[in-house]
Amino acid sequence: MMSEQFNVIVIDDHPLFRKGVVQLLGLDTRFVVVAEAASGAEGLVLVQQHNPDLVILDLNMKGMDGIATLRAIKELDVDSRVVMLTVSDQSADLVAAVRAGADGYLLKDMEPEEIVASLADALDGQMAIPERLGRALALALREDDGNERNAMLESLTDREREILVCLSYGLSNKLVGRELGIAEGTVKVHVKSLLRKLSFRSRLEAAIWAVEQGVK
Amino acid sequence: MMSEQFNVIVIDDHPLFRKGVVQLLGLDTRFVVVAEAASGAEGLVLVQQHNPDLVILDLNMKGMDGIATLRAIKELDVDSRVVMLTVSDQSADLVAAVRAGADGYLLKDMEPEEIVASLADALDGQMAIPERLGRALALALREDDGNERNAMLESLTDREREILVCLSYGLSNKLVGRELGIAEGTVKVHVKSLLRKLSFRSRLEAAIWAVEQGVK
DNA sequence: ATATAACTACCCCTTTATGAGTAGTATTTC
DNA sequence: GAAATACTACTCATAAAGGGGTAGTTATAT
Numbered sequence A, B: 001m002m003s004e005q006f007n008v009i010v011i012d013d014h015p016l017f018r019k020g021v022v023q024l025l026g027l028d029t030r031f032v033v034v035a036e037a038a039s040g041a042e043g044l045v046l047v048q049q050h051n052p053d054l055v056i057l058d059l060n061m062k063g064m065d066g067i068a069t070l071r072a073i074k075e076l077d078v079d080s081r082v083v084m085l086t087v088s089d090q091s092a093d094l095v096a097a098v099r100a101g102a103d104g105y106l107l108k109d110m111e112p113e114e115i116v117a118s119l120a121d122a123l124d125g126q127m128a129i130p131e132r133l134g135r136a137l138a139l140a141l142r143e144d145d146g147n148e149r150n151a152m153l154e155s156l157t158d159r160e161r162e163i164l165v166c167l168s169y170g171l172s173n174k175l176v177g178r179e180l181g182i183a184e185g186t187v188k189v190h191v192k193s194l195l196r197k198l199s200f201r202s203r204l205e206a207a208i209w210a211v212e213q214g215v216k
Numbered sequence C: 001a002t003a004t005a006a007c008t009a010c011c012c013c014t015t016t017a018t019g020a021g022t023a024g025t026a027t028t029t030c
Numbered sequence D: 001g002a003a004a005t006a007c008t009a010c011t012c013a014t015a016a017a018g019g020g021g022t023a024g025t026t027a028t029a030t
Helices: A015-026 A040-050 A066-075 A091-099 A112-123 A131-143 A147-154 A158-168 A173-180 A184-198 A203-213 B015-026 B040-050 B066-075 B091-099 B112-123 B131-143 B147-154 B158-168 B173-180 B184-198 B203-213
Strands: A006-011 A031-037 A054-058 A081-086 A104-107 B006-011 B031-037 B054-058 B081-086 B104-107
Touching: A006 A015, A006 A040, A015 A031, A015 A112, A031 A040, A040 A054, A040 A066, A054 A066, A054 A112, A066 A081, A066 A091, A081 A112, A091 A104, A104 A112, A158 A173, A158 A184, A158 A203, A173 A184, A184 A203, A203 B203, B006 B015, B006 B040, B015 B031, B015 B112, B031 B040, B040 B054, B040 B066, B054 B066, B054 B112, B066 B081, B066 B091, B081 B112, B091 B104, B104 B112, B158 B173, B158 B184, B158 B203, B173 B184, B184 B203
Parallel strands: A006 A031, A006 A054, A054 A081, A081 A104, B006 B031, B006 B054, B054 B081, B081 B104
Antiparallel strands: none
């Protein structure tokens, strides 16, 4: 079996970390860094152009943040695997990344050997999750069944919950406004807020979730 | 109890039937025809202007048909009751009308006394459904549980069913196209077709229905 | 008193979605 | 062969949705 080479793009707005990653990958002949980007927007263009095997993406970036960039990449017509690289060991970040389609999640303070091994895993189709976060992820996924649902709903205001119910009935903004006696523009604000709080990208996703959760 | 008077608007693109209805209502002092319209679009404007107690609406009109007009009226900020008047005794038409929010459903070949009595019922809050269609309606409503669901699904082509499933996952047209390997514009055509076939007004309604029906 | 949060309503702008139409190709049906 | 249907892909147009912002009001908490 020949030793394949993998094209890699590194996206990180911190030049030092970026260079560190590039250097680290340079030590392993399997990895070829074909491009670097200092922002999500810039990285997006490069990914589109190069269609790399692997994208290493910083989670905490100014401007277009890591999750947004990850989603944007997943919407491109490329089949690159994306591994998030971050200093955060917050399980919330991990869960958000996994939900948005991350193929791996690495911590910047991991040992170089661990990082390289994890990247190889990701390319191999296995999700690379550090040991210490595995338990948090399992916990978060279990919470998906009820705990998290309540947590998500409780993060909404009464008005937002009311509007979510309307969405689950398939109402348009105009009809929701008429139903609740408020302006259509105001409905948009609440919809916008609840989409942000629940991390949905459209009223469609929110409505489907609400229906599946039995929100009434 | 004083004998109230009800303002009525008649919408029918058949002048003869329209005049007949107006004359019929003229025989009963409770009804006051405040306007007539020969098309759905025209009627819509009049309903908006007059906010009548009752709208008598022909189901079978050229141009904007009766169901479409009914929906448009229900979207207006008026609380008019709408009774469909039609020659059709097809239960499908009846079901569609009831679903779209009709407050009554009359047949043009009913006896004048029956029609007037039914209109009074509708104004009183009771849905006016002819005896002979009652059984069909009950049947149709029972069919809502499975039979009609299958009938609705079977009216779709394979591609449309496939796309409906994508909608139930919350995908946008662009993502559906990418998922199925076709152009976004093509997805739009299929979505438009399935919305028409299933009588939904938005992908949101279709997706919610699909989720509730367990379409997978 | 002064934050803080929620609710309301509007502005701007871009993207999506929907509706209507035309049209070519392939397959099936009569 | 001709007709019908499904699928594909356009065009053009309007409506709806979503993301950003500012801002005034009310209520509640610090």
